[in-house]
Amino acid sequence: MTSTQEEGVPAAPPWGAARLHIVTGKGGTGKTTVASALAIGLAAHHHRVLLTEVEGRQGISQTFDVPPLGTEETPVTRVAGGGEIVGLSVEPKAALLEYLQLFYKLGRAGRLLEKFGAIDFATTIAPGVRDVLLIGKIYEANRRRQDGRHKGDSPPAYDSIVLDAPPTGRIGRFLSVNSEVADLARMGPIHSQAESITRLLQSGQTVVHIVTLLEEMPVQETLESIEELGAKGFHPGAIVVNMVREPLFDDAALDQAREGRLHKPSISAQLAEAGVKVTPALVEGLLDEARDHALRVDLEREQLALLESTGLPIVTLPALPGGVDAVAVRELAEVLVAEGMVR
Known part of the structure; x- marks a missing residue:
């Protein structure tokens, strides 16, 4: 990043007020690695971070060498200074059951719907429902307070949230699906929640970072995603150029x-x-x-x-000759902090 402060001190990032960091990138660019490194950097500065994934690949557990994540928020690692990263693999079926209980109090009835296959139908057949549920869970975690409520004076449950999001080819549709749902559902809790989620994603609380390599296809997808995100009202953050090798x-x-x-x-x-x-x-x-x-x-x-x-701000991460493991991800986190992506 270009420094506007004293020499050697990186400028504060333009997304300093953001709490939700969405990380996308073309497949194979290392977006899960970057999301994990960003979570470590944020935990070192902001203490408690939720690191989430929505594609069921268990990339977080592999990166940190921990057991596969379930649908419950699970501590993953601690960082120097007492910061903590909590991991979550968002699964549509569990998210829908939670949604039915939260808004309609359908505890036992929801489980009955699952028994008859209605939940599977909704999460695999109904257009857009899967993405609505995945984002809805992130929205809920962002609203939740330390006392478990979603309103009040209690501090947020998480200081920051990092989402390992779908790739650039799908990110625009993924983030805008709630605005489409709000247009379809003209009233009721589905409409109001969809509008609330869209407001969050388009607000200064949310920023979308894009991971790329210095190759033609990833760069082209990055440029197209930046244009699409801007046109849909989302805020692109940093371009993270991964696996850079010096000449x-x-x-x-x-x-x-x-x-x-x-x-x-x-x-x-x-x-x-x-x-x-x-x-x-x-x-x-x-x-x-x-x-x-x-x-x-x-x-x-x-x-x-x-x-x-x-x-846009550009952050470069070096290629690691020994590959990526939990130790290497912490090294990359230090680079993100040094380059001013985290303050």
């Missing part, structure tokens, strides 16, 4: 590699000094790899320029 050469060497002008005798001499048997085929192969690397760097810089043209 192996400086710009002068990249130019030489791109044009096939690297000095073969020097390469051969360095290989020989390292104890490698030098052959013409080996040298030519290395030159081809160097050229491919230079072209790759060119492509990544082009894609980064496209992302910068959006004007």
